Amino acid sequence: MSGEAEISRVNVEIFGQNYTIKGDKTPEYIVKIAHEVDDLMKKIHKTNPHLPPGKIAVLAALNIADELAKIKDDYQWLLEIINEEKNKQEQTN
DSSP, X not given: OOOOOOOEEEEXXXXXXXXXXXXXXXXXXXXXXXXXXXXXXHHHHHHOTTSOHHHHHHHHHHXXXXXXXXXXXXXXXXXXXXXXXXXXXXXXX
């Protein structure tokens, strides 16, 4: 084995458009992520049917970026709690 990750090539449909996604993740993972983006874009379109697809895509990207930022904040907060607990345990030992 050469140690290189295997590249997957998967055809998916997102908001009525076909895309070939190439990446080092499994085809199942790529399809799952594509479905999440498709579902979010359809949800945005349902509440804002007058918006063109480009604006729907940007709103979907902003929603995803917001979720990611919140998760990063939560992760940082959890790391701080873990480090505080570690420091307390080290001080009592």
